[in-house]
Amino acid sequence: MKIAILGTRGIPNRYGGFERFAEEIALEFSRLGHQVYVTRPSNQFDVKEFAPKILSVKIKVPRIPIANLATLYYDFVSLRWATKNDFDAIIECGYSFSPLLLFVSGSIRKILITNPDGIEHKREKWGFFAKKYLLFSERLVFKLSAKIVCDSRALIYYYSQKYKAKLYYVPYGARPLLNIPERMTIAGIDPNSDYYLLVSRVTPENSIETILSYFVLSGKTCLVVGGLTSKYAKRIKSKFSGYGNIIFLGTIYDQTVLNTLRYYCKGYIHGHSAGGTNPSLLEAMACGCFVIAHDNPFNREVLGENAGFYFNDYITFKHCIARFEELDMNVINEIKQQNVACIQNNFLWSRVALDYTKVIAELEK
Numbered sequence: 001m002k003i004a005i006l007g008t009r010g011i012p013n014r015y016g017g018f019e020r021f022a023e024e025i026a027l028e029f030s031r032l033g034h035q036v037y038v039t040r041p042s043n044q045f046d047v048k049e050f051a052p053k054i055l056s057v058k059i060k061v062p063r064i065p066i067a068n069l070a071t072l073y074y075d076f077v078s079l080r081w082a083t084k085n086d087f088d089a090i091i092e093c094g095y096s097f098s099p100l101l102l103f104v105s106g107s108i109r110k111i112l113i114t115n116p117d118g119i120e121h122k123r124e125k126w127g128f129f130a131k132k133y134l135l136f137s138e139r140l141v142f143k144l145s146a147k148i149v150c151d152s153r154a155l156i157y158y159y160s161q162k163y164k165a166k167l168y169y170v171p172y173g174a175r176p177l178l179n180i181p182e183r184m185t186i187a188g189i190d191p192n193s194d195y196y197l198l199v200s201r202v203t204p205e206n207s208i209e210t211i212l213s214y215f216v217l218s219g220k221t222c223l224v225v226g227g228l229t230s231k232y233a234k235r236i237k238s239k240f241s242g243y244g245n246i247i248f249l250g251t252i253y254d255q256t257v258l259n260t261l262r263y264y265c266k267g268y269i270h271g272h273s274a275g276g277t278n279p280s281l282l283e284a285m286a287c288g289c290f291v292i293a294h295d296n297p298f299n300r301e302v303l304g305e306n307a308g309f310y311f312n313d314y315i316t317f318k319h320c321i322a323r324f325e326e327l328d329m330n331v332i333n334e335i336k337q338q339n340v341a342c343i344q345n346n347f348l349w350s351r352v353a354l355d356y357t358k359v360i361a362e363l364e365k
Helices: 017-031 068-082 098-103 128-142 155-162 208-218 231-240 254-262 279-286 297-303 314-326 331-348 348-360
Strands: 001-005 035-042 046-051 053-060 087-094 112-114 147-150 196-199 222-225 248-249 267-270 291-294 309-313
Touching: 001 017, 001 068, 017 035, 017 046, 017 053, 017 098, 017 279, 017 348, 035 068, 046 147, 046 155, 053 068, 068 098, 098 128, 098 297, 112 348, 128 155, 128 208, 147 155, 147 348, 155 297, 196 208, 196 254, 208 222, 208 248, 208 314, 222 254, 231 248, 254 279, 279 291, 279 297, 291 297, 291 314, 297 309, 297 331, 309 314
Parallel strands: 001 035, 001 087, 035 053, 087 112, 112 147, 196 222, 196 267, 222 248, 267 291, 291 309
Antiparallel strands: 046 053
């Protein structure tokens, strides 16, 4: 089959969850013998081989001062590019593009599989008009996509109640560590030190301020991995970087480094409060982390009821850390092993790719 993956910032992953998804599922599709094209925005059009049977397609996007408009232009040009190629399936990541489907060939909609991600219009980072647009886009994507795939059963329930549509459940994946990584010095940090780890986009809905406010008062060390270029991220760094126990590492895309940080952390903090199955949570579990997560249906669905602790504000987060530090090490290790087993049994990328091929097989040609 010939498959296109649209709506991401491209591969290799240099941004977030959809990019991790695009890279990993493209690799799995190629192993199954399929030809895969993954688009990315660029200042010029180009096509390069990323790996055998995987092509990275640069879509030319002019300089547009308003980032959201640039994204919409990229989505539109990507869809137009897709109409000129004989694809068996198009996987679209996100749904903000959906109004553009009114202006492209109807043949595209017959092969379009959309992963809507989380409930975008409820994210704190968006303003009033952006939320209204995203709500409109959500409604439209359910009318115009051939298939809708959700990566969370909680999202399946939410959307099925709202739109009475047929939905497919396919989670994200992760890769359990094959070998124990060697300790390494990262950004001058003693590899033998105790630290908590937070890997996240620095956005309001990811509980960053709540988490770091606790570490300010506790004196415990917290490493923060995430981009620091947005207005909100710069404010967070300015507020907390003066504390020696809170260390901002910026973005890290090297999976060896990330997995080493995860494997040796004392505890992994997952503050995501919106969205579906988040790859960063799965990857932490795959590395055998003990997870302290924001309390919401998406995180509970993945982590389970007894394989970690949950918080929803400063007080409950403080209690979670206190409970965790009182646990017997045997109990902690048992939960860590349980998390790895959960990944092996439910969240392997190879299974994700096979499940997507089943959805593709149901497309009407």
